[in-house]
Amino acid sequence: MTNKTPLVELRNMSIAFGGVRAVDDVSVDLYAGEVVGLLGHNGAGKSTLIKMLSGAYGADSGEIFINGEKAKIRNPRDARRYNIETIYQTLALADNLDAASNLFLGRELVTSLGFVDDDAMEAEMRKIMTRLNPNFQKFHEPVSALSGGQRQSVAIARAVYFDAKILIMDEPTAALGPQETQMVSELIKKLKAEGIGIFLISHDIHDVMTLCDRASVMKNGKLVGTVDVDTVTDDELLSMIILGKHPHQKEA
Amino acid sequence: MSTPTTNRSAKTFFNKLGIDLRLLGMIGALVILCVMFDLITGGRFLTPRNLFNLSVQTASVAVMATGMVFVIVTRNIDLSVGSMLGFIGMTVGALQVYYFPDIVGLGHWSIWILASIAAIIMGACLGAVQGWVVGYLTVPAFIVTLGGLLIYRGAMWWVTQGQTVAPLDPTFRLLGGGADGTLGETLSWGGGVVSSLVAVGLILASRRRKANHGFTVKPMWAEGILIALAAGLVLGYVYIMNSYTIAKGALPRIAEARGIELTEGLTLYHGVAIPVIILLVVTIGMTLISTRTRFGRYVYATGGNPEAAELSGINTRMLTVKVFALMGALTGIAAIIASARLGAVDVGLGTLDELRVIAAAVIGGTALAGGFGTIYGAVIGALIMQTLQSGMASVGVDAPLQSIVVGLVLVFAVYIDIVYRRKTGA
Numbered sequence: 001m002t003n004k005t006p007l008v009e010l011r012n013m014s015i016a017f018g019g020v021r022a023v024d025d026v027s028v029d030l031y032a033g034e035v036v037g038l039l040g041h042n043g044a045g046k047s048t049l050i051k052m053l054s055g056a057y058g059a060d061s062g063e064i065f066i067n068g069e070k071a072k073i074r075n076p077r078d079a080r081r082y083n084i085e086t087i088y089q090t091l092a093l094a095d096n097l098d099a100a101s102n103l104f105l106g107r108e109l110v111t112s113l114g115f116v117d118d119d120a121m122e123a124e125m126r127k128i129m130t131r132l133n134p135n136f137q138k139f140h141e142p143v144s145a146l147s148g149g150q151r152q153s154v155a156i157a158r159a160v161y162f163d164a165k166i167l168i169m170d171e172p173t174a175a176l177g178p179q180e181t182q183m184v185s186e187l188i189k190k191l192k193a194e195g196i197g198i199f200l201i202s203h204d205i206h207d208v209m210t211l212c213d214r215a216s217v218m219k220n221g222k223l224v225g226t227v228d229v230d231t232v233t234d235d236e237l238l239s240m241i242i243l244g245k246h247p248h249q250k251e252a
Numbered sequence: 253m254s255t256p257t258t259n260r261s262a263k264t265f266f267n268k269l270g271i272d273l274r275l276l277g278m279i280g281a282l283v284i285l286c287v288m289f290d291l292i293t294g295g296r297f298l299t300p301r302n303l304f305n306l307s308v309q310t311a312s313v314a315v316m317a318t319g320m321v322f323v324i325v326t327r328n329i330d331l332s333v334g335s336m337l338g339f340i341g342m343t344v345g346a347l348q349v350y351y352f353p354d355i356v357g358l359g360h361w362s363i364w365i366l367a368s369i370a371a372i373i374m375g376a377c378l379g380a381v382q383g384w385v386v387g388y389l390t391v392p393a394f395i396v397t398l399g400g401l402l403i404y405r406g407a408m409w410w411v412t413q414g415q416t417v418a419p420l421d422p423t424f425r426l427l428g429g430g431a432d433g434t435l436g437e438t439l440s441w442g443g444g445v446v447s448s449l450v451a452v453g454l455i456l457a458s459r460r461r462k463a464n465h466g467f468t469v470k471p472m473w474a475e476g477i478l479i480a481l482a483a484g485l486v487l488g489y490v491y492i493m494n495s496y497t498i499a500k501g502a503l504p505r506i507a508e509a510r511g512i513e514l515t516e517g518l519t520l521y522h523g524v525a526i527p528v529i530i531l532l533v534v535t536i537g538m539t540l541i542s543t544r545t546r547f548g549r550y551v552y553a554t555g556g557n558p559e560a561a562e563l564s565g566i567n568t569r570m571l572t573v574k575v576f577a578l579m580g581a582l583t584g585i586a587a588i589i590a591s592a593r594l595g596a597v598d599v600g601l602g603t604l605d606e607l608r609v610i611a612a613a614v615i616g617g618t619a620l621a622g623g624f625g626t627i628y629g630a631v632i633g634a635l636i637m638q639t640l641q642s643g644m645a646s647v648g649v650d651a652p653l654q655s656i657v658v659g660l661v662l663v664f665a666v667y668i669d670i671v672y673r674r675k676t677g678a
């Protein structure tokens with residue numbers, strides 16, 4: 001790997017819910033312009049791990065470094081200040097609001113008088129949607145009226161609109177059709193080329209092998225290991241997920 | 253019988269106007285109630301006098317209902333508003349009768365201002381404390397405000413050891429309406445014309461803004477109908493209020509207050525009552541807050557999905573404090589109207605108002621599950637409730653049966669709302 005300082009470094013992160021050690025002493029890092037895949041079965045702790053980076057959960061222990069400096073991320077507002085944007089697995093949309101209100105939630109555009117400028121926000125929403133999902137038309141309906149794919153594209157729009165430097169994508173293509181999935185893949189490549197660091201949580205081994213530079217595998221809250229995707233086969237990656245065994249054994 | 257085609261074209265007609273089915277239903281219900289009571293009473297219901305009283309009686313509950321919309325939208329409830337209204341009314345009554353006169357002098361012009369400010373601040377503080385317990389200590393709002401209901405009613409008694417406070421400051425009493433507490437004829441017309449023009453201006457400005465962004469706008473005829481409706485409603489109301497004559501006995505007093513020479517055969521008319529003006533200002537202000545401010549946006553976002561709101565960086569706990577504080581401030585305004593209207597405060601003031609307020613918000617389309625509700629809906633809801641109650645009283649329905657009918661209507665209205673939501677998927 002490079003010897004530059006990583007964009008993000010999560011060191012020895014742990015968190016427990018009641019008796020469940022959802023994430024147990026996990027360390028991962030991410031460089032600018034890099035895509036790191038997070039893999040593992042359901043319940044392995046992937047979402048919980050990235051929620052500590054996005055400010056949704058406070059870690060029980062562990063440290064976060066951004067550009068080599070210790071970062072204090074206590075809530076989602078802190079994370080946004082570090083230019084961390086997140087597409088949550090649950091999408092985290094306010095179902096009763098329309099697409100533009102969700103895109104700008106917490107960061108509304110306002111008029112010179114300080115009033116929310118819905119028309120300007122809708123115009124921006126339309127602009128970004130011509131890039132992400134040209135078929136999208138339901139700008140005036142609450143997002144509860146949208147299909148799964150449309151909702152996902154709203155969540156993606158929210159993450160890419162605000163000049164993220166660090167992007168977290170928790171199963172961003174779960175509800176998408178093949179065509180839309182392809183579009184997200186193109187988007188990831190483009191953002192990567194712009195120098196953005198991306199954590200990509202996915203169940204699709206093929207996606208991970210083609211899009212990611214490295215992959216970190218988790219099982220039962222623990223880190224199995226991190227590998228360069230070029231140095232492993234699909235099967236080796238699969239056995240890491242299923243058996244929790246590191247193929248090269250050197251780090252385990 | 254309407255065929256499916258006419259049904260559909262009627263639907264697109266109202267769609268183009270931007271009026272939804274719920275609003276139409278509420279207005280329909282209101283019109284039916286009014287016509288029905290008018291028929292039964294042989295034309296004694298839809299009179300200027302009765303409509304004047306109806307709008308004045310609605311004001312206090314409607315003001316609180318606009319705040320209750322935010323409370324319910326954020327998935328909370330406030331059971332304390334009736335008692336809080338009584339507590340504030342009693343405190344502010346005692347201030348202006350026993351306390352302020354000692355400081356600024358009896359009958360001083362500033363008493364009504366001091367009393368009003370005190371009422372609003374007191375409400376905001378009481379509300380903020382409740383909101384803090386709900387938001388930060390995470391005690392359910394139902395319990396916190398049920399506690400408030402008991403506490404404020406008890407505290408109200410302590411203020412004067414249960415004694416009625418009277419008479420309130422004469423200027424303060426104008427805020428409650430009555431023959432003196434109106435704008436008078438000229439001002440009413442002036443205000444009506446100005447607010448119609450403002451409404452027209454806002455509709456056209458919004459149209460221009462949308463067109464500038466290249467969005468499709470409503471057809472011009474639809475805009476024209478909306479403008480005609482808005483202006484017609486305002487001016488029609490002013491016209492009716494301006495045809496309600498002032499009784500002979502009150503003539504000399506009112507003529508003097510308005511600076512008109514008292515001559516033989518002089519007739520004066522009421523005009524729009526001050527509490528109705530207060531309600532109008534509150535309604536416009538709350539509508540602005542709910543649709544055009546970040547705070548309003550966060551209220552709805554939090555009601556729709558609290559977790560998503562939190563993840564978007566919204567401080568939902570602080571938001572809860574603000575929502576309850578706003579509810580309290582509006583309760584303070586309602587306390588001013590209610591106590592000023594009666595001219596005196598007894599320990600029963602505001603009793604059961606919390607239920608009227610919640611019913612108004614809910615009949616107006618506020619969903620108890622959170623996330624949905626409009627300010628105008630709550631005001632219309634309050635108007636429907638008051639119409640029902642005044643109507644039944646004028647028809648001669650006795651009090652117990654009135655309660656039964658209001659209770660049934662409330663449950664039925666919420667059932668209709670549930671069916672409507674299921675159908676529209678909202």
Ligand SMILES: Nc1ncnc2c1ncn2[C@@H]1O[C@H](COP(=O)(O)OP(=O)(O)O)[C@@H](O)[C@H]1O
Binds near residue numbers: 020043045
């Ligand atoms: N808020 C929470 N409260 C309690 N348990 C939780 C919470 N969030 C996650 N968990 C538990 O933590 C473990 C990891 O969950 P998660 O991070 O969602 O896994 P993944 O995203 O890898 O599928 C699971 O056992 C889950 O039940």
Ligand SMILES: [Mg+2]
Binds near residue numbers: 047048089
């Ligand atoms: Mg997950």
